[in-house]
Amino acid sequence: MNESSASQNEAAEKFRKKQEIREAAESAVEVAQAKRVESETAVEGAKKALDADPDSSELKSAYDQAVKDQEHAEIALRTAKSNLADLGEEPGWTQILENLALMLFTDNLIESAANADLLPLIVFSIVFAGMLTTLGERVNTITKIIDQANHALMSFVMLLMKVAPLGIFCLVTARLGEARMEGELESVFRSLSSFIFTVLLGLGFHAFLTLPLIYWIFTRKNPYKFMLQMSQALLTAFSTSSSSATLPVTMETAVDEAGVSRQSAEFVLPLGATVNMDGTALYEAAAAIFIAQALAFSNPGNEEFALTLGKQLTVAITATMAAIGAAGIPEAGLFTMLIVFNAVGLDPKYIAFILPVDWFLDRFRTAVICFGDSIGAAVI
Known part of the structure; x- marks a missing residue:
């Protein structure tokens, strides 16, 4: 079991290293x-300068040096292209999907948990939950244990959320202080503005075009x-930032105002409040790409942040799978975002970049989640 898990990790790491080497070679070709x-x-x-003054020895020397530099540049370009060609063809979809499969499954859940490799744990949890549905009444004991454990963990999460504002304030203040000392404060605010616009544009497209x-x-x-007709539930979701807290209002509004059948509302809406986190999935994907691009821009030539x-x-x-595991509480997406960052090799400390605006964007994505649940109930 350990040897198989180690071989999977080794294969995935080997694939990532090959990708990094290829990206470096492609970058070298572009520079050349x-x-x-x-x-x-x-x-x-x-040459133009020398033609204008053919008798100038300085211009003649400058022209000769320019010709030599051109020859060196040609040699460097041929070398870079040769190095890239030696790497073979670019990895195709088969290799990419194989690498993803290695990330999604493991033979050792304990090792995955110890290494913060959460994707295999999520896959196992989904499969395990599916198997539990086949046990009939025998599943009640296990369900009670899992339910009590979930309540205990949610209590711990809510405790963290109570002290989170102080920690977030310290992280944000430190980051803004560093940016101010480095003269990058304006750049930071400009980047955050772009991030807010991108997320709101994506959520707006999903809420006003895709779902309708x-x-x-x-x-x-x-x-x-x-x-x-669902406006009361959407406003409640926006104000509470919690799909779980909004659930009673969503069910009442869907049945009484929007004409959704009670059977459909009672089945779909509680399920949607638990697993349908489309707004969170969009947000986490946008956050990971934004931070990677910001780091790549701040560290030119560092292939670690290239996507x-x-x-x-x-x-x-x-992002889609992690969102399924997100709790319906305010800013729960910050916890599951660790999975996305870990999957692409980003340090979780960079989440501090988006903390100043997460509370604001959380309200919009919760409203989108609520609307998506309502659409599902109406369709069913």
């Missing part, structure tokens, strides 16, 4: 191409009229 263009421009400029389209396709009714196609696919899958 840019230098060749610069050298060609320099030769043209030196789904509602219209299955019901042939006006989705925006349905949204207006390849494989990493972006990993972000999409892990």
